[in-house]
Amino acid sequence: MSEQGIGELLSTVTADEIREWNRDHKQRGLVDKVTSPKEAVQKYIKDGMYLAIGGFGHIRISMPLIYEMVRQRIGRLRVSGHTAVHDLDVLIAGDCVDAVDVAYSFAYETRGLSKNGRRAVESGRVKCVEWTNAALSWRIKAAAMGLPFLPARNMLGSDTFKYSAARTIECPFTGQKLVALPALMPDVSIIHVHYADRFGNCLVRGTLVKDDDLAKASKRVLVTAERIVPDSFFRDAPERTTIPYFCVDAVIEAPFGSHPGNMPYEYYFDEEHIREYMKAGRDEEQLKAYLEKYVYSVDDFEAYLDLIGMRKLNSLRRLEELR
């Protein structure tokens, strides 16, 4: 008999709904999609949407779009927390988030737990449904494949399963018990990449986390890129395209776009800034002051980088290159 978790499915979709969205809303032709964070958030991100973020929480995250969501006071988001770190934490600080599909959230890995994230959950302000990193990846892969679910062998026998919205099924060939993971089609995803062309073809260097599948699975995909390159970059060696252009709705040029996070091959963490943020997170007032200084009172991401300063940014490049 099928078992099922008691968690709420924060985003539901059938296989035919996936198909019909893609038929009716995704542009196929090669059109120029270059825009700004401000316009992209205004156009594509609404209160109450289900959001997924590329990268790994504090590595290769799209900070221009995260700051812009806070600046535009987007609210009531549901967020996929597959190793969410600084990305989710800033959105929680900006009071943008109602619920999280948690795999790893509210913490900063070796740096410890986030006071801000914990406070939001422990006060009941942010609701949690439990999953795992692989489970969220496979849920996204299901939507990318146009399937209503994928089977897997994780989560079984755990409270993680009990507090999820997964079910169990039997393999039709072997009778083996498996977990069934429902497809996850985010309303919008934001992904930071190394190179993109103006149509939206993207290359990610280093680990991919799940961003190829995420781009295929999402209703809308907003990409920020360290550099915009001519499309010949992709056409000359098409095997290196991580994300094909027709998945992408907006392209934004954003050097240092993962700051204060790490961008593999480009720059390492700004530990000083992350410490400043985490320290502010201990207290609501200090956190407000942090947001006032770095988000609300700056016009855009470039003005934010000016606050950080070129000397610091260059030092992060040297740090990344182990110099």
Place this chain on the structure above:
Amino acid sequence: MSEQGIGELLSTVTADEIREWNRDHKQRGLVDKVTSPKEAVQKYIKDGMYLAIGGFGHIRISMPLIYEMVRQRIGRLRVSGHTAVHDLDVLIAGDCVDAVDVAYSFAYETRGLSKNGRRAVESGRVKCVEWTNAALSWRIKAAAMGLPFLPARNMLGSDTFKYSAARTIECPFTGQKLVALPALMPDVSIIHVHYADRFGNCLVRGTLVKDDDLAKASKRVLVTAERIVPDSFFRDAPERTTIPYFCVDAVIEAPFGSHPGNMPYEYYFDEEHIREYMKAGRDEEQLKAYLEKYVYSVDDFEAYLDLIGMRKLNSLRRLEELR
């Protein structure tokens, strides 16, 4: 109620059997795997095995290993026919094959049907089970993912389903009818790639067909490569590794290894040679003479290339480059 095809499952495996094979037989360490086609076939390919071939039937196929199987008179193979063309046809000519999981087989695309392949099926010498290109890809992906099956939405309502060994299932979330495709774990796969290092890391340029999944899904993987490169080639940009070394059991250097097939970015089809072969295929005696000349009476693939000649090989490079 579950429906099921009447075709024979030519290769069966459970999820735990996949795991236990990989635990007990796949080398994890970085060891030098460079060898020759002769030794690789002697060591890893036995009569009656289930074989899968990388590439696309006449594009990026491993001819050194195909010729070597014919030369060593390997028999009773069952073969995955996901766009099988010249690869399968030569094995049928050499009487190596008993049964085929057919997606596309016994034909040469725009060049027409193969007399040799058709004769083998119509005489009852080679047995067929029906699948589709995507179905075989997803069956292989299931094994690569360590799953006993994958759901999909193709094959339904067709005689292709009826003469396959697929089943139907219901989605546990939506009740939607889906096809269930059983995992396929080939006993051995042969894959021709652009670059490999001595440990077995590989890069495939151009279309991948399904060779990343195939390398993960197979019990044994024998790789031929246009060029063997130092492992720094992969370590300098790890996102370009198509196949990680621990999937691979043997590495063979084989420039022009897809001849007379196409190798993207390297050389185009040798149409003259393919015509010679297809013409020989009209008649058993002529086919024997072809095999005698190009396979049995040459020692190895390099001696075969000498029969083709450097002038021809160089012209195929120019043809590929549209010069």
Place this chain on the structure above:
Amino acid sequence: MSEYTPVELMATVASHQLEDGRTVGVGTGLPMIAALLAQKTHAPNLIILFEAGSMAPEVPTLPISVGDSRCSHRAVAATGLAGIMETGQRGMIDYAFLGGAEVDMYGNINSTVIGDHDHPKTRLPGSGGANDFGSLSWRTIIIARHEKDKLPERVNFITTPGYIDGSGARERAGLPRGTGPYRVITNLALMGFDKETCRMKLISVHPGVTLQQVIDNTGFELLIPDDVGTSALPTKEELERLREIDPAGIIIGR
């Protein structure tokens, strides 16, 4: 008016079915010619997907295989069979463009076998990606020869499902809703499908062909509406483009 061959006419009529800015999964042979022609005429932003993994290539010369290097030439992305068919499964492929040895009144296609499956009279190549494209794309366009035994009431073997046995049958079988055969192009006529019965229905007869010829060469009762038209003649420009695409006449010379 220029001279043209029946295959050239099929190619031009076929190319007219494709819309600009849409995606199409293309099979070997005439479908490939027709898609390339559409790109060079009314649909420059038609996006071609080839099953071996190529997305939006700039095909430089006529390919021999849907997986050869001409098909991935200057593509924007190179993936694999699963990558392409998952793109279709999630609803991103608008048109599938397929050939077939037999096509029946419900648009079912046979490319597997004539005669008994296990003791075949003629073994054909099988589905390849045809069943996948035909199951997962929104609209399937089929190219076939117009002869009684190539257009039978019921195909010997359903390799690729059309409307199977009529209205609602695809959805009952579990296939994605809103999909199915859209056009059939033969050497004699252009056909579509009746919305209600899902049966094949004449749209236009090719120039120089009579309605009676069409009826006589169809192996089932073709629906004939009142407003049957005449297919457009190939234009001079179309014929020039076709001869650029296939200068050796490998396909169009057949």
Place this chain on the structure above:
Amino acid sequence: MSEYTPVELMATVASHQLEDGRTVGVGTGLPMIAALLAQKTHAPNLIILFEAGSMAPEVPTLPISVGDSRCSHRAVAATGLAGIMETGQRGMIDYAFLGGAEVDMYGNINSTVIGDHDHPKTRLPGSGGANDFGSLSWRTIIIARHEKDKLPERVNFITTPGYIDGSGARERAGLPRGTGPYRVITNLALMGFDKETCRMKLISVHPGVTLQQVIDNTGFELLIPDDVGTSALPTKEELERLREIDPAGIIIGR
């Protein structure tokens, strides 16, 4: 004998559990230190996999995250979460190396929540890749603090299943056969699991620690065999290597 901290001892004891030529999926913090130490001592061909997608990297300096650029430095391949966990699901990951806030007598790990799930006393980060690694790898090695409430009879919340509630429970739940917790390393002792009952069993007590201290600081009845040994002291070479791995003492200085 050199001076060493309890964390350094845990790291060396942990590193001894890893075999050369095997694969290990490694979590953040002490597991990472222990795996890097094993590579620099007895297991140079130990293959590390990090969940964000890195395979067999040459880690140059201590990473902050399992997904940062130090973890994919000169890797042989860079894939993603699914790529790594599918490698585990198909049986290619020999060891998983995890930490946890609570570990119980059956090796179940809690890293999700203390108190009621929906109204938690303490919210922890959740599974991350721990449930995946712990479900899919052959042998799970766990690092925990040896205190009564960190080693309870039953964890508050099973984030990552150990033997659940005893023999056969993993297989009944559908988890891959032949998998489960293998070792638990604390600041006081090294423990394994009884084959029959699947309960935690003492292997060795760390130097300077008494058996009674271990018993007093365990929140359940630990199985104590007759042949309890003493854990090996860190060697001078091991301590030197450790201080090369974490020169700032970020982990080992805790």
